[in-house]
Amino acid sequence: MLACGFPRVFLLAAACLVLSAAAHAGAGSFSSEDLAGAFDDSGLAQGKAPGQSVKDGLNAILAASTFKDRPCAGCHQGFAPGTKGLHPIIEMDGCGSCHEAAHTRPQKRYKWLSADIQDLCVPCHSGAAFDDKVRHAPSRMGMCTSCHDPHVSSKKKLLKNEPPLLCFDCHRAEGFLRKNRHSPAADGSCMDCHLPHSGPNRKLLTDPKVCFNCHDESGIAGGKVVHAPVRASACGSCHDPHSSDRGKLLVADKLCVRCHKPEAFTGASVHYPVRSGSCDSCHQPHRSEFSKLLSQELPGLCFGCHDESEFRGKKVVHYPVASGDCTSCHSPHAGKAGKLLLSEKVCFECHDEAGFDGTGKHVKAEPRWCVGCHDPHQSDRGHLLRGK
Ligand code: HEC
Ligand code: HEC
Ligand code: HEC
Ligand code: HEC
Ligand code: HEC
Ligand code: HEC
Ligand code: HEC
Ligand code: HEC
Ligand code: HEC
Ligand code: HEC
Ligand code: HEC
Numbered sequence: 001m002l003a004c005g006f007p008r009v010f011l012l013a014a015a016c017l018v019l020s021a022a023a024h025a026g027a028g029s030f031s032s033e034d035l036a037g038a039f040d041d042s043g044l045a046q047g048k049a050p051g052q053s054v055k056d057g058l059n060a061i062l063a064a065s066t067f068k069d070r071p072c073a074g075c076h077q078g079f080a081p082g083t084k085g086l087h088p089i090i091e092m093d094g095c096g097s098c099h100e101a102a103h104t105r106p107q108k109r110y111k112w113l114s115a116d117i118q119d120l121c122v123p124c125h126s127g128a129a130f131d132d133k134v135r136h137a138p139s140r141m142g143m144c145t146s147c148h149d150p151h152v153s154s155k156k157k158l159l160k161n162e163p164p165l166l167c168f169d170c171h172r173a174e175g176f177l178r179k180n181r182h183s184p185a186a187d188g189s190c191m192d193c194h195l196p197h198s199g200p201n202r203k204l205l206t207d208p209k210v211c212f213n214c215h216d217e218s219g220i221a222g223g224k225v226v227h228a229p230v231r232a233s234a235c236g237s238c239h240d241p242h243s244s245d246r247g248k249l250l251v252a253d254k255l256c257v258r259c260h261k262p263e264a265f266t267g268a269s270v271h272y273p274v275r276s277g278s279c280d281s282c283h284q285p286h287r288s289e290f291s292k293l294l295s296q297e298l299p300g301l302c303f304g305c306h307d308e309s310e311f312r313g314k315k316v317v318h319y320p321v322a323s324g325d326c327t328s329c330h331s332p333h334a335g336k337a338g339k340l341l342l343s344e345k346v347c348f349e350c351h352d353e354a355g356f357d358g359t360g361k362h363v364k365a366e367p368r369w370c371v372g373c374h375d376p377h378q379s380d381r382g383h384l385l386r387g388k
């Protein structure tokens with residue numbers, strides 16, 4: 001054996017190989033035993049190439065006039081023509097489009113590659129699919145081999161692994177494994193929503209309205225009133241597209257006040273369903289046939305919880321109550337005054353304050369006293385008077 005024994009040093013010092021190959025041509029000292037066991041990884045044959053001694057093989061490399069003729073696959077049998085899942089370029093052009101002078105010259109580059117690894121694939125694979133507006137970092141950086149095997153794979157498209165495992169090499173899996181999982185993310189169909197290399201949409205989405213590829217658009221974003229973030233397809237502002245510990249994949253417990261100022265829901269009095277965070281008892285999250293995304297029109301909405309007969313039914317019903325305009329006096333959320341009233345002087349929104357200064361036939365009255373004599377909603381007596 002020469003000092004640069006086979007195969008370990010064969011790799012490290014190809015120059016030595018050239019010398020040794022020349023030497024072996026005479027000495028014939030490579031034997032199949034030398035190669036036995038050296039071929040487990042990277043598609044190499046176990047033992048010597050069929051019908052070919054190692055010496056012949058190495059000599060053939062040196063003797064072949066064109067790269068394509070060089071019988072690389074004789075030893076690297078995993079990459080032999082006809083192998084299932086082989087990179088088509090190997091089928092077409094052998095190894096030479098990516099490796100140059102393998103085994104015959106010292107490695108100028110890693111693994112005798114003909115270009116730096118980040119530039120290797122680009123000459124053949126480029127264009128819009130790779131250079132669009134939003135680019136996936138590993139693809140932009142030419143790290144193609146972090147996802148693809150350059151030679152052969154049992155997975156489709158030369159992938160080293162299939163999504164989601166492929167993706168979890170770099171992206172933490174936790175975000176996908178919370179209690180409630182969105183079925184397409186849970187079953188690994190990442191590519192239903194994302195492009196692998198680049199694309200025109202944020203977050204590499206296949207479509208700016210990707211959700212509607214599966215969910216009925218008219219049921220979510222159709223109708224007279226559509227919530228602004230739904231109209232903008234910003235579904236991700238409320239739903240985690242992958243998984244969530246909350247029901248319906250929601251991203252937060254107090255979802256609505258992430259965007260709507262919480263101050264708008266505080267005051268001298270706060271409506272019970274608002275205090276308990278049940279915005280959904282009155283509003284739809286996506287769309288509605290009624291203004292302000294209400295799930296029902298006023299006053300029916302209020303009578304869903306408050307007994308209608310306490311407001312309408314007696315002989316005299318206050319005009320704004322009869323017309324269902326509860327919000328002309330009450331805030332549905334929180335009032336500046338008690339009982340959700342819009343203000344202390346709410347009666348003077350419609351009745352001229354000057355008429356109650358005591359100079360007319362009416363008593364001089366503090367606004368908050370009006371309801372001492374009048375029921376604001378209804379009465380069996382004239383003038384909405386209380387009592388008998
Ligand atoms: C006589 C058998 C034989 C032939 C023919 C052969 N190789 Fe190799 N090749 C090997 C062995 C053995 C190794 C070392 C494998 C190992 O240690 O994993 C190797 C390693 C390599 C490596 C990896 C080098 C490294 O640094 O890891 C490349 C690239 C390579 N061969 C390319 C080629 C190409 C291209 C051809 C055709 C021009 C070719 N080989 C022909 C036996 C051969
Ligand atoms: C499309 C480009 C390309 C072609 C064509 C190609 N290789 Fe490679 N090869 C590479 C790259 C890139 C690496 C380095 C992979 C790495 O380390 O991530 C590599 C590495 C290798 C290695 C080292 C072992 C390994 O898997 O890392 C061997 C052996 C090898 N190639 C042999 C061959 C042979 C033999 C052929 C022809 C049958 C061939 N290659 C064709 C790109 C190619
Ligand atoms: C010399 C040209 C050439 C180079 C360099 C090259 N390829 Fe290819 N590649 C092809 C051709 C040709 C095809 C088949 C046609 C096609 O799908 O575009 C192909 C197909 C593919 C496919 C699709 C395989 C399939 O099953 O459909 C992938 C993935 C791929 N190449 C990845 C790579 C990667 C990664 C590199 C760099 C390590 C690379 N290619 C370098 C020419 C090349
Ligand atoms: C993050 C992982 C990842 C990286 C990095 C990556 N790819 Fe891909 N690539 C994929 C996936 C996944 C597919 C299969 C997409 C599908 O299911 O249609 C694919 C498909 C391909 C295809 C086949 C396209 C087709 O339409 O058939 C080619 C060619 C390709 N990639 C080349 C490259 C090249 C070149 C690079 C480097 C610039 C690269 N890829 C980087 C994951 C990746
Ligand atoms: C080799 C590592 C690697 C792999 C594998 C990988 N990614 Fe990435 N991905 C990254 C990096 C790095 C970023 C940029 C992260 C950042 O900006 O915070 C990123 C960002 C993203 C983004 C956000 C893009 C944006 O514009 O904000 C998406 C979506 C994504 N990856 C999806 C995937 C999917 C789907 C897969 C599997 C097919 C995958 N990734 C596999 C490294 C990887
Ligand atoms: C149903 C469509 C859908 C599926 C399936 C899906 N995603 Fe996403 N993904 C999205 C959307 C939408 C966003 C952007 C969320 C946002 O910020 O609005 C996103 C964002 C991402 C991001 C970027 C996160 C960030 O904070 O920037 C990564 C990484 C990602 N997805 C990886 C994956 C992986 C890996 C899979 C497969 C396990 C997957 N996605 C499956 C729709 C999907
Ligand atoms: C590839 C198809 C597909 C896409 C794309 C898709 N979904 Fe889904 N989604 C489903 C399926 C399937 C279910 C389960 C249906 C069921 O349980 O009734 C579901 C259920 C949901 C649920 C209810 C979850 C629960 O716990 O009840 C929400 C919320 C949801 N998706 C939001 C989204 C959002 C937001 C997007 C866009 C980022 C999106 N979906 C895109 C297929 C999809
Ligand atoms: C403002 C927050 C918000 C936005 C934005 C939003 N959703 Fe929702 N979504 C919700 C809430 C809250 C629920 C739960 C409703 C319930 O429990 O009745 C829900 C429920 C769902 C459901 C499950 C429906 C069911 O009946 O089980 C789907 C599917 C869904 N949303 C899809 C989407 C899609 C697609 C988008 C983007 C077009 C989107 N959502 C935007 C808040 C939102
Ligand atoms: C991602 C931010 C965001 C979240 C979360 C959000 N909203 Fe909105 N909402 C908006 C924007 C933006 C508008 C439009 C504001 C404007 O026109 O002044 C709006 C408007 C509204 C309107 C008035 C609609 C109209 O037609 O005038 C109602 C009612 C509403 N949101 C209720 C809710 C409820 C209930 C929730 C919780 C389920 C919620 N919002 C969560 C952003 C959000
Ligand atoms: C008791 C029913 C009810 C509840 C509960 C409720 N709202 Fe409203 N909301 C309404 C009504 C009624 C309107 C229309 C007010 C108007 O037209 O003057 C409205 C209007 C709105 C508007 C439009 C802006 C405005 O002030 O006119 C937003 C935003 C809003 N609500 C958000 C919320 C949020 C967030 C919650 C939970 C914290 C919530 N609502 C709880 C009944 C309710
Ligand atoms: C989801 C049920 C629900 C709906 C819908 C609802 N309310 Fe209420 N409301 C309550 C509850 C519960 C209380 C507290 C009752 C109690 O303490 O006796 C309350 C109390 C009130 C109070 C008294 C507040 C106080 O500080 O004492 C007023 C005023 C009121 N609601 C007006 C309305 C108006 C106006 C509407 C329609 C816009 C409406 N409510 C719709 C459940 C509802």
Ligand code: HEC
Nearest residue numbers: 299302306311318320321324325326328329330339371376
């Ligand atoms: C003209 C102004 C006005 C209108 C319109 C109005 N309310 Fe009132 N409401 C009041 C005043 C003032 C009070 C406080 C009465 C008191 O303190 O005795 C009140 C009290 C209430 C209370 C609390 C009763 C209690 O015993 O604590 C409820 C509930 C209520 N209103 C619901 C409604 C509903 C529902 C509507 C629409 C059908 C409506 N209001 C329309 C002025 C109005």
Ligand code: HEC
Nearest residue numbers: 316319320328329346347349350370371374376382383384
């Ligand atoms: C949104 C406007 C509006 C508000 C606020 C309002 N009212 Fe009225 N009120 C009316 C209208 C309209 C009439 C009918 C006037 C008419 O028929 O000449 C009326 C009539 C009355 C009547 C006379 C009923 C009758 O049969 O003669 C009384 C008493 C009354 N309001 C008391 C009040 C009190 C007390 C308040 C404050 C709690 C108040 N109003 C707040 C609009 C309002």
Ligand code: HEC
Nearest residue numbers: 347348351356362363365366367369370371372373374383
């Ligand atoms: C001390 C009891 C009392 C108080 C306090 C009181 N009212 Fe009256 N109000 C009456 C009586 C009694 C009538 C019937 C007068 C009549 O028959 O001419 C009346 C009649 C009315 C009328 C219908 C007649 C008209 O003048 O148009 C309105 C409107 C009215 N009051 C509003 C108010 C308002 C607003 C307040 C608070 C600023 C108020 N009242 C405070 C006892 C009162």
